[in-house]
Amino acid sequence: MTAAPKPRLSRAVLEERLPGYIAQAVLLVIVGWLVWRGALNFQANARALGLSAGFDFLRTQAGFEIAQSLIAFTPASPYLDAIIVATLNTLLVVALASLLSTLIALFIAFGRLASGTLVRGASSAYVEVFRNIPLLLQILFWYFSAIALLPAVSESIQLGPALLNNRGLFLPSLQLDPQLALDRPHVDGFEVSGGFAILPELMALTLGLSIYNGAFLAEIFRAGILSVPRGQTEAAATVGLSGVRAALLIVLPQALRVALPAAGGQYQTLAKASSLAAAIGYPDIMQIVGGTVASQTSQALEAMALVVLLYVAINLCIATIVAIANRRLLAREGR
Amino acid sequence: MPFQSILSDARIVSLGLAALAALAGTARADVLDDVKANGAVKCGVTLSAPGFSAENNQGKREGFDIDLCKAIAAATLGDETKIQLTPMDLKTAFAGLPTGVVDVLTHRFTWTESRDIGGLKFPKIMFFDGQGFVVARKSKVGKIADLNNATICTLQGSTSELIVASYFGAHKLKYKIVTFASAEQAWDAFVGKRCDTVINDRSGLAARLAKLPNKDDYRVLAETVSNEPIGPIVAQGQPRWEAVVRFTLNALVAAEELGVTQANVDAQRSSQNPDVQRLLGVTGDFGSKMGVANDYAYKAIKAVGNYGEVWDRNVGPKTALRLERGRNALVANGGLMMSIPIR
Numbered sequence: 001m002t003a004a005p006k007p008r009l010s011r012a013v014l015e016e017r018l019p020g021y022i023a024q025a026v027l028l029v030i031v032g033w034l035v036w037r038g039a040l041n042f043q044a045n046a047r048a049l050g051l052s053a054g055f056d057f058l059r060t061q062a063g064f065e066i067a068q069s070l071i072a073f074t075p076a077s078p079y080l081d082a083i084i085v086a087t088l089n090t091l092l093v094v095a096l097a098s099l100l101s102t103l104i105a106l107f108i109a110f111g112r113l114a115s116g117t118l119v120r121g122a123s124s125a126y127v128e129v130f131r132n133i134p135l136l137l138q139i140l141f142w143y144f145s146a147i148a149l150l151p152a153v154s155e156s157i158q159l160g161p162a163l164l165n166n167r168g169l170f171l172p173s174l175q176l177d178p179q180l181a182l183d184r185p186h187v188d189g190f191e192v193s194g195g196f197a198i199l200p201e202l203m204a205l206t207l208g209l210s211i212y213n214g215a216f217l218a219e220i221f222r223a224g225i226l227s228v229p230r231g232q233t234e235a236a237a238t239v240g241l242s243g244v245r246a247a248l249l250i251v252l253p254q255a256l257r258v259a260l261p262a263a264g265g266q267y268q269t270l271a272k273a274s275s276l277a278a279a280i281g282y283p284d285i286m287q288i289v290g291g292t293v294a295s296q297t298s299q300a301l302e303a304m305a306l307v308v309l310l311y312v313a314i315n316l317c318i319a320t321i322v323a324i325a326n327r328r329l330l331a332r333e334g335r
Numbered sequence: 336m337p338f339q340s341i342l343s344d345a346r347i348v349s350l351g352l353a354a355l356a357a358l359a360g361t362a363r364a365d366v367l368d369d370v371k372a373n374g375a376v377k378c379g380v381t382l383s384a385p386g387f388s389a390e391n392n393q394g395k396r397e398g399f400d401i402d403l404c405k406a407i408a409a410a411t412l413g414d415e416t417k418i419q420l421t422p423m424d425l426k427t428a429f430a431g432l433p434t435g436v437v438d439v440l441t442h443r444f445t446w447t448e449s450r451d452i453g454g455l456k457f458p459k460i461m462f463f464d465g466q467g468f469v470v471a472r473k474s475k476v477g478k479i480a481d482l483n484n485a486t487i488c489t490l491q492g493s494t495s496e497l498i499v500a501s502y503f504g505a506h507k508l509k510y511k512i513v514t515f516a517s518a519e520q521a522w523d524a525f526v527g528k529r530c531d532t533v534i535n536d537r538s539g540l541a542a543r544l545a546k547l548p549n550k551d552d553y554r555v556l557a558e559t560v561s562n563e564p565i566g567p568i569v570a571q572g573q574p575r576w577e578a579v580v581r582f583t584l585n586a587l588v589a590a591e592e593l594g595v596t597q598a599n600v601d602a603q604r605s606s607q608n609p610d611v612q613r614l615l616g617v618t619g620d621f622g623s624k625m626g627v628a629n630d631y632a633y634k635a636i637k638a639v640g641n642y643g644e645v646w647d648r649n650v651g652p653k654t655a656l657r658l659e660r661g662r663n664a665l666v667a668n669g670g671l672m673m674s675i676p677i678r
Contacts, residue, residue: 166527295429
């Protein structure tokens with residue numbers, strides 16, 4: 001057996017491509033040099049301006065409290081922990097709002113394509129209303145109306161074991177220590193003690209983001225559904241599938257092929273828009289890192305660089321997830 | 336509702352400029368030279384704090400902090416109208432000052448060690464403040480100890496966050512905190528009953544209470560939980576400019592001590608009192624040594640009046656804020672305010 005001959009560049013081909021290679025190499029050198037000079041200059045000037053002192057502050061004690069933390073956090077924790085808490089808070093609201101907005105979007109998308117005039121009209125109205133009002137306005141509306149409408153702690157609304165008031169929704173939580181028991185929330189002076197609290201800020205932000213992005217997602221899904229040939233629905237009906245089952249089993253998987261890339265972009269928009277949290281006091285990345293950490297340490301550039309990095313990282317993760325989902329979808333299609 | 340405070344272009348612009356300046360530019364030359372070349376003093380001011388920096392009905396910004404900016408413009412350029420005001424929040428202000436977005440912050444920031452060694456220089460204290468709490472009268476809270484388990488609204492990144500953490504920690508009180516991007520939103524959330532109390536500088540609380548139609552439903556707790564020395568800020572490494580800001584403010588205080596007012600400053604130029612003569616530049620050469628006109632203090636006093644007049648006009652007992660001088664009275668009257676000797 002002879003080894004396959006290695007593909008070699010013939011002289012003619014090389015001569016033809018050489019100018020291109022040289023141009024690319026020169027461009028690479030120039031861009032590299034610019035980036036390098038820029039970085040050096042940045043460092044020198046930032047130090048001269050007293051703007052940059054590095055990231056050593058991450059290990060020092062934060063000294064402030066955060067309203068909502070998914071991991072243990074006290075004023076004695078370092079800044080790094082505060083940044084982790086803030087990132088988890090952003091991820092939480094992005095996850096909740098993505099899920100909720102997807103559900104809303106599916107209902108509205110199918111609603112806009114339904115045969116009933118009322119359903120179709122209501123769905124269209126939803127899209128046109130919520131898509132055309134600035135998101136910040138919607139979030140402030142939900143927040144301040146929630147605070148205004150919900151009763152004070154002493155007049156909490158009892159929903160089974162849960163309590164609802166203007167300090168949040170308090171759900172019973174499982175208590176492991178000293179013995180397994182249900183920790184029921186109860187009014188204790190100013191505050192509700194026990195249980196697990198969902199802050200009004202989280203509720204308002206999730207609601208605002210979901211309703212707004214749901215309107216955009218609905219249109220993306222509708223486009224996807226419309227791209228599925230009518231014959232598919234008719235065929236599904238012929239084999240005896242009900243409307244809902246046909247939609248979920250036949251139409252939706254095919255619609256996603258068209259809708260997913262665009263929907264991915266919308267989820268990224270949602271993640272970035274979650275930074276509007278700062279307006280209503282939800283302790284997210286923008287608020288804690290870009291606000292409190294930046295001013296307490298007076299290292300605005302480092303803090304803002306961290307904010308940029310964190311949002312880029314979150315969005316790249318979303319892009320990756322969407323890409324993987326898309327590849328799987330296409331692979332299944334190919335089978 | 337203060338949307339512009341969140342979408343403030345100033346924030347983005349100044350952060351961008353900060354990054355750009357660090358990327359491409361060189362450190363600032365001499366700010367005093369820059370100011371003279373530009374023909375205007377660029378002041379960073381609070382977005383909205385009635386009495387200190389807020390727009391009046393004609394859309395013109397006025398207040399205590401604005402008067403200080405005017406005094407600096409009068410001292411350096413001889414014309415108090417040559418000011419450019421940039422409303423800034425914490426984020427933009429601290430990034431914008433070293434890069435030259437503004438020349439000076441005539442703002443409501445507290446002089447702290449971390450800010451000072453971090454490159455923000457406070458030439459002189461213009462306001463001795465302290466933080467306090469406002470509560471609804473209905474809540475029957477009479478002292479801070481009654482605030483155990485309370486929810487507290489405040490401004491994110493302010494010294495209040497740290498003060499609450501250390502004060503409540505030291506007194507073994509529990510609390511929950513909700514922090515907002517602007518003081519207005521924190522206040523709105525408190526008035527909307529999201530929080531049991533709101534913490535801020537007492538002057539700031541007075542400013543916001545003054546605007547409420549039902550201000551008698553609220554009260555400020557008597558305890559003051561911190562000392563807040565507040566003053567203008569300049570970037571580090573600008574000794575000439577720092578001196579100009581320091582001694583302009585100083586001149587306003589000295590004028591009050593010496594009985595020089597906006598109305599009598601012209602007559603006082605022929606005063607036989609050597610202290611007044613040095614203050615107004617009739618004798619001595621302090622102004623020209625500093626790089627401004629020798630009668631810089633005369634121009635500043637002529638523009639805005641002395642410290643007491645600035646106080647009375649903007650925040651004093653006859654204004655909506657009804658602030659007594661208290662700690663800010665002259666030392667001769669039992670307060671803390673005094674001038675650096677002009678000699």
